[in-house]
Amino acid sequence: MTRRSSLAGGERHVFADLRALLAAASPRRSGDELAGLAAESDARRVAARMALADLPLTDFLNEALVPYEQDEVTRLIIDSHDAAAFAPVRAMTVGAFRDWLLSPAADSATLGALAPGLTPEMVAAVSKLMRNQDLMVVARKCRVVTAFRNTIGLEGRLASRLQPNHPTDDRAGIAAATLDGLLLGSGDAVIGINPATDNVPNCIALVDMLDRLRQRHAIPTQSCVLTHVTNTLEMINRGAPVDLVFQSIAGTEAANAGFGVALSVLKEAEDAALSLKRGTVGQNVMYFETGQGAALSADAHHGIDQQTVEVRAYGVARAFRPLLVNTVVGFIGPEYLYDGKQIIRAGLEDHCCGKLLGVPMGVDVCYTNHAEADQDDMDTLMTLLGNAGVSFLIAVPGADDIMLNYQSLSFHDILALRQLQGQRPAPEFEAWLAGMDMLEADGRVRVLDPSASRLLAAE
Known part of the structure; x- marks a missing residue:
């Protein structure tokens, strides 16, 4: 035509x-x-x-x-x-x-x-x-609300993924980063680890650690080890305490094949996670990540521009009723989004398009160190997304992921954005923060003396 x-x-x-x-x-x-x-x-x-x-x-x-x-x-x-x-x-x-x-x-x-x-x-x-x-x-x-142990996407709420990655999967290091994020009010969307060693026994050990921490402190959140969906299926088969099933997805069959995944596998994983019935306020059990350039990098874009094929990935996500979806907007590199201007535009596009399709959309506001971008660009995109009603953002210690070697947002950035725009965490998580004496009367996260923290004292 x-x-x-x-x-x-x-x-x-x-x-x-x-x-x-x-x-x-x-x-x-x-x-x-x-x-x-x-x-x-x-x-x-x-x-x-x-x-x-x-x-x-x-x-x-x-x-x-x-x-x-x-x-x-x-x-x-x-x-x-x-x-x-x-x-x-x-x-x-x-x-x-x-x-x-x-x-x-x-x-x-x-x-x-x-x-x-x-x-x-x-x-x-x-x-x-x-x-x-x-x-x-x-x-x-666009208002897209999902739930598992807390409710994501409500008006006036901004959730965050706490990402405590470690280059050797050292559990003490992961635990320290997790406690750091919790003390700063992060983690209501998910506590999610990208494993450095991506095999089933290691992933089970990591998810076990997160689940013990969650249960010890009765934290109303969900955990996830972001391993391949087939690994997660095996973890479920071995009785691991899996909350969410993670998978990177793309907008064509060929690109998904490059990830080692097909729609039938995603359906099998969703059914397996639902059978565990681990949610308390909802049963949205899937977590997907996407990013402009994924299909092109696999030479699986079929001549479609990268933004359009990215939105097709949200069509895939929608079919599996996910709790969370986020674009890792600047992670794939300057070959696909060259500078801060292109990253900002792509982040706003991805968020809007996902929401229009009924997808619970979040963003990893991020860039790689060889892109023509800096943390001021990320501040701009973060603030624009907050105004646009983003469901959740990703935060890492110091805005620097030392395992994946890229720059994202910090726990302090989430606090600043919530304060700037009058937003609060997910309601169940907010109630937990209050019960742990971690909130001021006006809803701000309290600056704690570590020696007086009930969370640290229990550890």
């Missing part, structure tokens, strides 16, 4: 198909340039956006970016599409859809009901017509 647009002065731009149109309409980023998909000029980018704005939303139901017969992610997207939920916007173009999303008619309840009727490609397309401010306004109106 050919798409055409003309600019003032008679310049004419032709787009070979829907993939080419979406790629040319994307904001500039290094990954699309690396793949040879980016618009060659700002004029062509504007022309693509003009053509995209006039495109009917129904075209995305009739033209698959990856053939249905070749890709199980495409089949999932098409087969699970809810036509009745889509009906209110069925007659709209992409441009009209953008205007409607920014209008008062698109309130939280309406957007929640609409989510099953939207495909990832529709959502990616409309985001390409939005400024950063638009992405924030729309995302803030």
